[in-house]
Amino acid sequence: MSMPSSRPSYAAVLRVPHARRTFAAALVGRLSYGTVSLALMLSLTRSTGSYAVAGLVMALFGATSVFLSPYRASLVDRHGPRRALLPMALLYAALLCVLAAACRRPGTSEAVLAVTAALAGACTPPLGPTMRAVWAQLLPDRALLQRAYSLDGVAEELLFVSGPLLVGGIVAVAPPVAGVVLSAVLVAVGTLAFVTSPVTAAPGPDGRQKNDGPAPKGRVDGQLRALLQPVVVAAAVGVSVSAVDLLVVAYAGERGLGGGAVAWVLAALSVGSAVGGLVNGAVAWSSPTRARLPFFAAGLGLSLAAAGLAPGLGMLVPAVMCAGLFVAPALTTAYLVADESVAPGFRVRAGAWCNTAVNAGGSAGAAAVGLLVERLPLPVCFAVSGAVAAAAALVPGYRRGSARRAAGAAQSSSELPVSSASSVSSVSSES
Numbered sequence: 001m002s003m004p005s006s007r008p009s010y011a012a013v014l015r016v017p018h019a020r021r022t023f024a025a026a027l028v029g030r031l032s033y034g035t036v037s038l039a040l041m042l043s044l045t046r047s048t049g050s051y052a053v054a055g056l057v058m059a060l061f062g063a064t065s066v067f068l069s070p071y072r073a074s075l076v077d078r079h080g081p082r083r084a085l086l087p088m089a090l091l092y093a094a095l096l097c098v099l100a101a102a103c104r105r106p107g108t109s110e111a112v113l114a115v116t117a118a119l120a121g122a123c124t125p126p127l128g129p130t131m132r133a134v135w136a137q138l139l140p141d142r143a144l145l146q147r148a149y150s151l152d153g154v155a156e157e158l159l160f161v162s163g164p165l166l167v168g169g170i171v172a173v174a175p176p177v178a179g180v181v182l183s184a185v186l187v188a189v190g191t192l193a194f195v196t197s198p199v200t201a202a203p204g205p206d207g208r209q210k211n212d213g214p215a216p217k218g219r220v221d222g223q224l225r226a227l228l229q230p231v232v233v234a235a236a237v238g239v240s241v242s243a244v245d246l247l248v249v250a251y252a253g254e255r256g257l258g259g260g261a262v263a264w265v266l267a268a269l270s271v272g273s274a275v276g277g278l279v280n281g282a283v284a285w286s287s288p289t290r291a292r293l294p295f296f297a298a299g300l301g302l303s304l305a306a307a308g309l310a311p312g313l314g315m316l317v318p319a320v321m322c323a324g325l326f327v328a329p330a331l332t333t334a335y336l337v338a339d340e341s342v343a344p345g346f347r348v349r350a351g352a353w354c355n356t357a358v359n360a361g362g363s364a365g366a367a368a369v370g371l372l373v374e375r376l377p378l379p380v381c382f383a384v385s386g387a388v389a390a391a392a393a394l395v396p397g398y399r400r401g402s403a404r405r406a407a408g409a410a411q412s413s414s415e416l417p418v419s420s421a422s423s424v425s426s427v428s429s430e431s
Helices: 010-015 019-048 051-067 069-104 110-122 127-138 142-171 177-195 217-254 259-282 289-307 313-324 327-341 344-372 378-392 400-414 418-430
Strands: none
Touching (some): 010 019, 010 142, 010 259, 019 110, 019 127, 019 177, 051 069, 051 110, 051 344, 069 177, 127 142, 127 344, 142 177, 142 259, 142 327, 217 259, 217 313, 217 344, 259 327, 289 313, 289 327, 313 327, 327 344
């Protein structure tokens, strides 16, 4: 793929051949993830008349979606987007339509709703990790790739802000199941357009790895060790950001502030994240990504701890916005580190592990802070949530060169006769 010779910028990213079409298609499909949660929750609540049942069904939907994400990503890595991603998206869309029909029908069994939702979540297509793998294929220049990942992250955040607003407009004129059907249409149409793009339909310039046999042990061990830092940081960001949602609600309740105050603070977090992501992508960093990742994690942690000391809303809003400045850069850099830590045939899986870490961290953070906020003062709760991100900054980064040497040595060993398998183990233990 030929690269533009202009100075690295967001415009240069979008001028790469096929980039605009592919990115736009991926965003259409990913908008489904911004609309489906609220639409499905409203549909289930209206259908069952029970918040408890609706919450349980949504928990099953989310759990299968999050924890099976690496497996679905491995299918894309092995078989390519057209053969793996499109069937997943069509099955996911079909199950959403079945779920919408079940919610429309009075008296539908709660077990049927739960099973259908769990199956739908299990088929959620990994459009985000696949798009990031496509960016890495399109942009071998790391400066351009950094800008592409930043643009991707900010766009995704905007989708999760605009998605619920779109559902709100729909339910004003139609039943909530219309939002579920819209989510199905978005993911089907977006994925179809995405996989028919020339850059996803054809093998990448580096050749797509088929992974027909087991990977050499040294290569797997090296890649897993290299992924430890970005995955831990992504999980910590998920914990900290989800904690902010509940802590801000508690802060407003403690001071007699209304829901509007909560909305302003959370909007400040999103604005800060968007600004931080765009600035991070525009800066020509001289330090390597693995050196920047702990800085962003520590910055998020310290900013959240400071936010807990805010005496009023006027100080809390800018404090939370400062914390947001580190969110998108931390996640973008985590994805960059994950991408450069693995072989090309594992890129989707690497991104999916970071995605899974963020979502799992978000769930854990909400549950943990829910327990802490009833037992500890709010400033302490803010400090604890910030400490999680700060602690992640202490996780050592496994150097890229070491990972490559381990993978290269393992690859050399794998080309020896079977009787030399012990050599693989010795290389692995030394890497």
